[in-house]
Amino acid sequence: MKKASHIHCKVIQDEVEAYFGIDKNLNIKSRKAELVRAREIYYLLCRKFTNASLNYLAASLNRTHATVINGIKNTEWFMQHDNVYVSDYKNLESVLNIKMATFGEADEQQKNNERLVYLKTRKAQINKEIRLLESFN
DSSP, X not given: OOOBOTTHHHHHHHHHHHHHTOOSOTTSSOOOHHHHHHHHHHHHHHXXXXXXOHHHHHHHTTOOHHHHHHHHHXXXXXXXXXXXXXXXXXXXXXXXXXXXXXXXXXXXXXXXXXXXXXXXXXXXXXHHHHHHHHHTO
């Protein structure tokens, strides 16, 4: 797959924020585990889908390039040891493959399969939110 330009890091950031339920706050100063995980997955996805430099990724979230390097290393380690990281990464990767397909070439069957995974993921997220809201009633 041909890598897209830097402009698409914003698309990736928006998807990561939506997936983790972060309201445009991926770049806030916080060491909460869910925010750190979201940022680390964002770095790895940007490296996969774009030609963005480490400095560009760091600047996009008000961090340093060393933080990005550490985040990528952490994510690679967690991907080997934590199924939650793998699941989150694969779900987001699938969503982004659908979005990025408009910037590259992908066959129709692959788009349909990725769309199906995306819709199943969204359905699971919505059902989880419904259960959470029902628990308050």
